[in-house]
Amino acid sequence: MIIHLDLDCYFVSAERTRTPYLKGKPxxxxxxxxxxxxxxxxTRTVMTERVGGxxxxxxxxxxxxxxxxxxxxxxxxxxxxxxxxxxxxxxxECKPYGIKTGTTLSEALQMCPxxxxxxxxxxxxxxxxxxxxxxxxxxxxxxxxxxxxEFWGDLSxxxxxxxxxxxxxxLQMQILEKxxxxxxxxxxxxxxxxxxxxxxxxxYGITIVPKEQIKAFVSPLSINxxxxxxxxxxxxxxxxxxxxxxxxxxxxxxxLSWGRVGQDLLRRINxxxxxxxxxxxxxxxxxxxxxxTATMDREEIKRRIIILSxxxxxxxxxxxxxxxxxxxxxxxxxxxxxxxxxxxxxCFSETLMRNIAVETLTxxxxxxxxxxxxxxxxxxxxxxxxxxxxxSLFDAEEDQKSRRLSEQVTKxxxxxxxxxxxxxxxxxxxx
Numbered sequence: 001m002i003i004h005l006d007l008d009c010y011f012v013s014a015e016r017t018r019t020p021y022l023k024g025k026p027x028x029x030x031x032x033x034x035x036x037x038x039x040x041x042x043t044r045t046v047m048t049e050r051v052g053g054x055x056x057x058x059x060x061x062x063x064x065x066x067x068x069x070x071x072x073x074x075x076x077x078x079x080x081x082x083x084x085x086x087x088x089x090x091x092x093e094c095k096p097y098g099i100k101t102g103t104t105l106s107e108a109l110q111m112c113p114x115x116x117x118x119x120x121x122x123x124x125x126x127x128x129x130x131x132x133x134x135x136x137x138x139x140x141x142x143x144x145x146x147x148x149x150e151f152w153g154d155l156s157x158x159x160x161x162x163x164x165x166x167x168x169x170x171l172q173m174q175i176l177e178k179x180x181x182x183x184x185x186x187x188x189x190x191x192x193x194x195x196x197x198x199x200x201x202x203x204y205g206i207t208i209v210p211k212e213q214i215k216a217f218v219s220p221l222s223i224n225x226x227x228x229x230x231x232x233x234x235x236x237x238x239x240x241x242x243x244x245x246x247x248x249x250x251x252x253x254x255x256l257s258w259g260r261v262g263q264d265l266l267r268r269i270n271x272x273x274x275x276x277x278x279x280x281x282x283x284x285x286x287x288x289x290x291x292x293t294a295t296m297d298r299e300e301i302k303r304r305i306i307i308l309s310x311x312x313x314x315x316x317x318x319x320x321x322x323x324x325x326x327x328x329x330x331x332x333x334x335x336x337x338x339x340x341x342x343x344x345x346x347c348f349s350e351t352l353m354r355n356i357a358v359e360t361l362t363x364x365x366x367x368x369x370x371x372x373x374x375x376x377x378x379x380x381x382x383x384x385x386x387x388x389x390x391x392s393l394f395d396a397e398e399d400q401k402s403r404r405l406s407e408q409v410t411k412x413x414x415x416x417x418x419x420x421x422x423x424x425x426x427x428x429x430x431x
Contacts, residue, residue: 072117188209
């Protein structure tokens, strides 16, 4: 059997582990800008273990001195008294008020004046998730971490089916006792049915769907409940009058006519996909992004993109990968954005990354009359033993020297911190 484990409203639950006062109250965690990254003052940084495909590896440490119910105001209330920020997690107690992930903080406070607001602390969430994973690895022989708050486990040959309910219940209780984290768990013979079972009974639920009961279990559920059916596919299916997974199974000929994508989806819904638990995922991309108060100062934007490129370079060098495709995006304060992807087949170094970033900024900043409030950089298309490329011969000697220098700089930063060596332009503004 395969089990799927999903932490209930994880960011809120994580905050409650260190602030029990928040238990039972409507709580939201709000995304904040890590402005310390742009400061000229040195700050302690931590490179965490990978905890799924959607979370950064590199974080600045925040000093936590206990819960302050008014601390969020300093981060999210401007000088005019307006609230800024977006809800990235909410407790179940927020549901009656209509607060959802993506609700603006201003709207959330109007919906629930007694709302408790917490500034997000992603480093804390990632470290707690890593500790939980290490614990689960002692209980489950084959474990896959899907995201910061989700896991799959393969119990085949480890737990007999008649012992499965007691094993899951005991595991759920141990997680709550050891970490003070509520976990919902689903189980079935197939990976995606196990995930569907978890979502069926939250919070702190247990749902087991035996192989012979899969069709009866999925049939009444909405197509929107199934992982992998997004808005576009849901609309497409709705045009055919398909609303439930049972309707979809009865229209299997439609999915089969869609080729590989439709066939794979049909097998997942039937629970016949035989998709294995994968403890190791190859990283496909690495990225860094920051939002900040909008500014018209292009020299400051240049300084900030250099700082972000330094942090991303350190992560890439630590992971010992060589990207060849780079994606850049900036957002303006009027809702517009500009982006570009560039493929550059050269040996990676911090110097190369910095030069590409500065050059690309001039290419994509096509609204000079608008203030910029966000920068994103990502790197992908990694060179590997299974995927090789021929680098530019014209730049080979220079690139190798820059690479060796970058590797030595990485060792210094490992020992003294990522801020120990900076470009001169980074010291331009003291914050």
